[in-house]
Amino acid sequence: MAQRCTVTVCRDCCCGSRTKHPAVDHDAQIDRLRAELEPEHRIRTSLCLDVCSQSNAIVVQPAPEARRRGARPVWFGLVLDDTVLDDLITWVRDGGPGNADLPAVLELSVISPPTV
Ligand code: FES
Numbered sequence: 001m002a003q004r005c006t007v008t009v010c011r012d013c014c015c016g017s018r019t020k021h022p023a024v025d026h027d028a029q030i031d032r033l034r035a036e037l038e039p040e041h042r043i044r045t046s047l048c049l050d051v052c053s054q055s056n057a058i059v060v061q062p063a064p065e066a067r068r069r070g071a072r073p074v075w076f077g078l079v080l081d082d083t084v085l086d087d088l089i090t091w092v093r094d095g096g097p098g099n100a101d102l103p104a105v106l107e108l109s110v111i112s113p114p115t116v
Pocket residue numbers: 010011012013014015047048049050051052053055056057
């Protein structure tokens with residue numbers, strides 16, 4: 001099966017922190033992403049992505065064919081509730097970057113990647 005999007009879920013000092021976000025079930029977020037998107041899409045966790053003030057951060061990387069057409073990763077911040085996660089899952093299922101328009105409501109959660 002061809003791999004489609006890769007969803008990188010930051011889990012380090014702030015993203016996934018019960019101290020910083022005690023009301024969020026962080027493990028459940030990853031469980032849901034895996035249950036809803038694998039195996040068509042890849043879910044992975046990462047160390048700090050340097051956008052801690054926007055935790056929890058998630059990056060959706062385009063499918064390889066979309067990337068070849070110029071699609072770029074989309075960064076999301078403050079992914080702390082089920083509604084945003086639902087919208088993100090739906091968008092990835094629809095094809096993600098380069099394959100599906102980003103819903104307006106999800107645009108509100110887009111953040112800029114850190115500058116190098
Ligand atoms: S821990 Fe996620 S951006 Fe720092």
